[in-house]
Amino acid sequence: MGSDPRTEVRRRSRGAAAIVGAADLVSPTGELDGSTRRLEAQAIQAALDDAGLTMADVDGIFACTGGTFMPSIELAEYLGVQPSWTDATQTGGSSFEVLCEHAAAAIALGHCDVAVIVYAATPKSSFKKGGPGFGGGAQRAAALAGPVSPMVEWELPFGMRAPMGAYALAASRHMAMFGTTPEQLARIAVSTREWATMNPRARLRDPITIADVLASPYEASPLHKLDCCLVTDGAGAVVLTSAERAADCAKGGVFVLGTGTSHTHSMISAMPDLTVTAGAVSGPRAFDMAGITAADVDVLETYDSFTITVLLALEDLGFCAKGEGGPYVADGRLGPGGARPANTNGGGLAYTHPGMYGMFLLVEAVRQLRGECGPRQVPGAEIAVAHGCGGVLSSTSTVVLGTEATR
Amino acid sequence: MSGADPGPRRRFEPPVGDSGEPFWAATRDQRFVLPWCRRCGRAHWYPRERCPHCGGMDIDWREAEGRGLVHAVSVMPKPALPMMAEMVPYTVALVELADGPRMMTNIVADDPWAVAVGDPVVLIWEPLSDGRHLPVFRLEG
Numbered sequence: 001m002g003s004d005p006r007t008e009v010r011r012r013s014r015g016a017a018a019i020v021g022a023a024d025l026v027s028p029t030g031e032l033d034g035s036t037r038r039l040e041a042q043a044i045q046a047a048l049d050d051a052g053l054t055m056a057d058v059d060g061i062f063a064c065t066g067g068t069f070m071p072s073i074e075l076a077e078y079l080g081v082q083p084s085w086t087d088a089t090q091t092g093g094s095s096f097e098v099l100c101e102h103a104a105a106a107i108a109l110g111h112c113d114v115a116v117i118v119y120a121a122t123p124k125s126s127f128k129k130g131g132p133g134f135g136g137g138a139q140r141a142a143a144l145a146g147p148v149s150p151m152v153e154w155e156l157p158f159g160m161r162a163p164m165g166a167y168a169l170a171a172s173r174h175m176a177m178f179g180t181t182p183e184q185l186a187r188i189a190v191s192t193r194e195w196a197t198m199n200p201r202a203r204l205r206d207p208i209t210i211a212d213v214l215a216s217p218y219e220a221s222p223l224h225k226l227d228c229c230l231v232t233d234g235a236g237a238v239v240l241t242s243a244e245r246a247a248d249c250a251k252g253g254v255f256v257l258g259t260g261t262s263h264t265h266s267m268i269s270a271m272p273d274l275t276v277t278a279g280a281v282s283g284p285r286a287f288d289m290a291g292i293t294a295a296d297v298d299v300l301e302t303y304d305s306f307t308i309t310v311l312l313a314l315e316d317l318g319f320c321a322k323g324e325g326g327p328y329v330a331d332g333r334l335g336p337g338g339a340r341p342a343n344t345n346g347g348g349l350a351y352t353h354p355g356m357y358g359m360f361l362l363v364e365a366v367r368q369l370r371g372e373c374g375p376r377q378v379p380g381a382e383i384a385v386a387h388g389c390g391g392v393l394s395s396t397s398t399v400v401l402g403t404e405a406t407r
Numbered sequence: 408m409s410g411a412d413p414g415p416r417r418r419f420e421p422p423v424g425d426s427g428e429p430f431w432a433a434t435r436d437q438r439f440v441l442p443w444c445r446r447c448g449r450a451h452w453y454p455r456e457r458c459p460h461c462g463g464m465d466i467d468w469r470e471a472e473g474r475g476l477v478h479a480v481s482v483m484p485k486p487a488l489p490m491m492a493e494m495v496p497y498t499v500a501l502v503e504l505a506d507g508p509r510m511m512t513n514i515v516a517d518d519p520w521a522v523a524v525g526d527p528v529v530l531i532w533e534p535l536s537d538g539r540h541l542p543v544f545r546l547e548g
Contacts, residue, residue: 047548152452156425157421157541160499161486168481169501176479176524200548219521220499221482269511270453274479 010258010289013108015407018253019100019247021051021239022358022366026352030203030232031125036066037078039120043237044079045098051239052250053114060085060106060115060240062099065356075118085112091263092390093303094181096238096358098396100386101259103222103240113241117362120235121354127231151267161220163219163227164306166268166392168220171308173274176224177323179320182222183305184326186213191335192304196346196378204232204350227307228358229348236359236367243407254369256384257402258292260285260296271393274325279316279387286385286398287318289294294318297400298381300340301361303389304347310334313387316397341378344368358388362399369403382406420535426454429468434540437532441471441506447514451510473530475502476543478509482519498522502544513543522546 025039032039040063048054061083067074070111072088085106086356091098092266096117101114112268123131160166174180190210196202208226216225246253262278262285265271287293292315301311311325319340320328334342343349345364365384367373382407386399423431423439426442433440441450446463448470457464480500498514500522514522515531528548532540 046469148422150424150453151419151426151429154420156487157515158480158511159418159483159491159497160495160511161483161485161487165481165483165487165499169479169499172481172524173479218482221484222483267511269509273535275503324528383507 003289005137007288011291013105014257014291015255015402016108016243016288017104017240018255019048019238019366019401020241020246020253021049021237021361022055022250022363023047023050024234024236024363026201026232026234027204028201028202028203029300030230030352032122032233032235036120037258039122039235040066040075040118040237041079043120044116044118044167045152045236047116047237047239050251052056055079055081057114058116059083060103060112060277062087062115062117064088064090064095064099065119065121083112085115090384091395091397093305093358094261094357094388094390094395094397095356096362097259097386097388097399098261100238100240100256100362101261101397102263104256107240107242111180113245115240115265116237117240117359118237119356119359121356122233123355124233130142155267155269158246158359163392164223165220167306167308169268170271171392174308174311177275178326180311180326182214182224183210184330185222185227185311185346185384186210186224187329188304188307188334189213189330191329191332192343192347192349193336194335195344195376196350199346199351202346202351203232204346212269220246223306223308229353230350231340232352232354234352234354234360236363238359238362249368254366254401254403256399257406258286258288258290258400259398260289260400261395261397263391263392266391268392275312277312277316277389277393277396279313279389279398281398282398283317283387286400290400290402292383292400297383297385298376299344299365299384300342300386301344301355301365302342302387304343304349305353307349309389309393310342312393313389317385336376344373344376344378356390358386358390358397361386361388365401369401416490417494418491418534418541420537421541426456430454431454431539432541433468434532435538435543437540439471439473439530439542440468441504441508443467443469447516447528450508452504452507452510472505474547475504475528477501477514477528479524482515496520500544502528515543527542
């Protein structure tokens with residue numbers, strides 16, 4: 001830790017920006033009405049209302065989906081916003097942590113003052129209407145539309161189900177290297193579902209057992225159906241501004257204490273080490289900037305596209321040593337009342353997952369630090385981590401958030 | 408090739424991209440070749456015009472061993488594409504080649520569920536409809 005000579009430079013912007021508004025749109029049915037553009041507008045308005053700001057205050061636009069070719073430009077036009085900062089960085093499910101990092105940096109350097117980050121997708125209702133939905137179908141359609149990509153030439157002929165097959169390969173390797181068991185992976189799904197039972201907005205609210213997970217059919221061995229995330233509609237938005245201006249916002253600020261991002265590969269066949277994600281870089285970078293260690297984290301919101309995604313993140317972020325993720329989760333410590341509360345809204349496994357879950361990590365982290373979570377509130381939460389993971393374990397981005405007391 | 412009807416396609420047949428042409432051409436003769444960098448002397452996969460190890464741009468295609476170890480493996484109980492329906496259950500694996508690089512492939516096995524990480528495997532060729540072949544593997548011995 002602290003080996004990066006630029007850490008001191010990055011620390012100058014520790015706490016300089018804050019999330020002041022957060023909102024998400026989800027439904028226990030998994031479906032939402034309306035176009036994605038409408039849902040984006042609704043989510044933004046709700047987040048601005050949450051902050052006590054208006055669209056006229058917005059001068060930073062952050063969007064990596066929606067529209068066609070130029071997401072942030074098309075969205076800004078729709079909203080009637082002429083921004084001074086625009087950002088459409090696309091890193092898959094980690095995009096919203098990346099955009100949060102970019103927004104905080106832009107605000108710290110004075111490039112914009114009020115930043116909006118938004119996401120909406122309706123794969124569940126789209127699939128019902130005959131669309132590609134999300135996952136294999138949509139990804140293949142996109143891959144086949146353009147010039148010959150390495151994925152189409154060197155992976156697609158072998159019939160890996162996407163994306164679950166890629167994560168299954170990582171799980172296979174982790175099991176062989178470290179003795180990780182299907183029961184240990186299943187425990188992550190069980191703990192996450194325990195949280196979902198306490199969230200009336202969650203898609204799946206019935207408790208499950210390890211036996212239930214193991215009895216659910218394989219999607220791609222060794223991953224069972226209940227090791228895999230949902231496919232739902234969903235939308236969310238967060239609003240960031242400077243620490244100074246946050247003091248005047250309706251609910252104050254949740255401060256961006258540290259950020260870090262990295263990626264290692266695009267295709268799973270090109271992942272340098274199937275048991276180590278880019279989180280081993282992004283996590284320490286974010287923690288160093290924030291001046292914290294894993295032990296300081298009160299609540300962890302970490303991307304759970306699959307149970308193995310969580311296991312690898314726990315190791316890479318330093319909550320346990322590499323290879324020890326299985327025993328680490330086996331006592332149920334990720335669940336309510338556990339020593340390492342994680343994915344307190346029910347996660348992508350049980351709350352919602354419209355394809356790029358990272359937005360919902362930020363929203364839940366903000367709610368936990370504000371103490372808004374009711375029965376699932378982690379008592380006294382002062383520091384939260386939102387850790388996104390995109391592609392096929394390809395990109396990670398880690399955001400450390402804290403209350404006023406931690407600034 | 409014999410010109411015999413290869414039957415219905417069971418797979419998505421790979422298009423030939425910018426860097427893969429020498430590989431696919433060699434598969435017509437069932438020759439397994441890999442791209443080697445003349446500067447650093449290492450093989451890489453997937454084929455690129457620039458060596459990912461050292462940045463060298465002088466790539467040499469050389470005959471390779473066609474042996475390796477199963478690095479990771481997953482059984483697909485459902486097909487990734489409808490045309491693969493009759494293949495299930497089948498394995499998707501990453502194989503660590505004796506020549507260094509790791510590649511995605513299938514391990515053709517009577518019992519796909521028994522294929523394990525660390526198993527030694529050897530290359531076999533599966534014909535494609537245009538005379539090329541697809542490199543897949545079977546358990547050694």
